Amino acid sequence: MDWTHSEAPALDDIETLARDAFASLPEKFRNLTGEIVFMVQDFPDEEVTEEMGLETPFDILGLFQGPDLAAREGGSSSHHPTMIFLYRRPILDYWVEQGEPLGHIVRHVLIHEVGHHFGLSDEDMDAIEERN
Numbered sequence: 001m002d003w004t005h006s007e008a009p010a011l012d013d014i015e016t017l018a019r020d021a022f023a024s025l026p027e028k029f030r031n032l033t034g035e036i037v038f039m040v041q042d043f044p045d046e047e048v049t050e051e052m053g054l055e056t057p058f059d060i061l062g063l064f065q066g067p068d069l070a071a072r073e074g075g076s077s078s079h080h081p082t083m084i085f086l087y088r089r090p091i092l093d094y095w096v097e098q099g100e101p102l103g104h105i106v107r108h109v110l111i112h113e114v115g116h117h118f119g120l121s122d123e124d125m126d127a128i129e130e131r132n
Helices: 011-023 046-051 069-073 088-098 102-117 122-130
Strands: 036-041 062-065 082-087
Touching: 011 036, 011 082, 011 088, 011 102, 062 102, 082 088, 082 102, 088 102, 102 122
Parallel strands: 036 082
Antiparallel strands: 062 082
16 A cells, blocks of 8 residues: 555544444444534543543543433433543554554444443443444
8 A cells, every 4th residue: 555645544534433433333332322422632631631540641542421321311411412532643553553444443442432431341342342
């Protein structure tokens, strides 16, 4: 492949991959989140870095922010939308190191951000990843 004129995927490119990956996930899994907003940033902000105790901003690929299932099912309304943050530079760094297709990595991050937030087991998340 000729990389001479290639550019790294932009923030919008990662968001498109995230939307496509999320749409490919099982409906039951997608329904855990309700309406969702994808926010793609180059790195987590300082607040996230400090709260998560990260050594570097490359230590996190994504972050889920939103109400848990009990709050959603209990009718508790939140003033904040359900969001998944995807961090472009750490994702691209991981992509280079692992040699996996970028779309697979984005899908993996989405599954694990949603899955961990809603208490799914690693086995449940692995089964979702194996689909498609």
